[in-house]
Amino acid sequence: MEEYNDTQNLGEKIVKTLKGIYDPEIPVDIYELGLIYDVMINTDDEVKILMTLTSPNCPVAESLPREVEEKVRKVDGIKDVEVEITFDPPWSKDLMSEEAKLELGML
Template identity: 80%
Template structure:
């Protein structure tokens, strides 16, 4: 049995979250995961990933580049076969979605 077959989807999910925590919104010094921009991460048995995310606003200056960066960085995890990033504005992002850590970092607590 090789190493690839022993990776479970939960472990893979954690790896994906680690990668997401390296991506920052250029306007806010907090990573996109802590900001609450990642709504969901789906991983199936075929090692295909779908990430449902939002942006701080529909007019976000990185609307074109951020999803591409997310896709490319997550694709860097070797075992993944496919990564799809879907942007949604339902529900719209609000500061309530930020983690306590992010709120603290931005002086909102």
């Protein structure tokens, strides 16, 4: 049970970190924007983040995944981070949280 709590706490720290990273073209963090598909933490505290971009031609295609990796790597307790980009499924506005839609005036 203690291991679960540690993983859960680590997961919460990672999500908090992700909510501090913004797409420079959209004033919403990448987590609420729906760019983060999955955060996986193994028993060795190694993290894999599956994410997408708003489009394959996104101007931050090089820098945003690197920023995610660098910032998550700084979370206390993480031993390694891998960020994988996918376009399956492609990002759409439907993936945005209600909070993000409200912030962008879409509700």
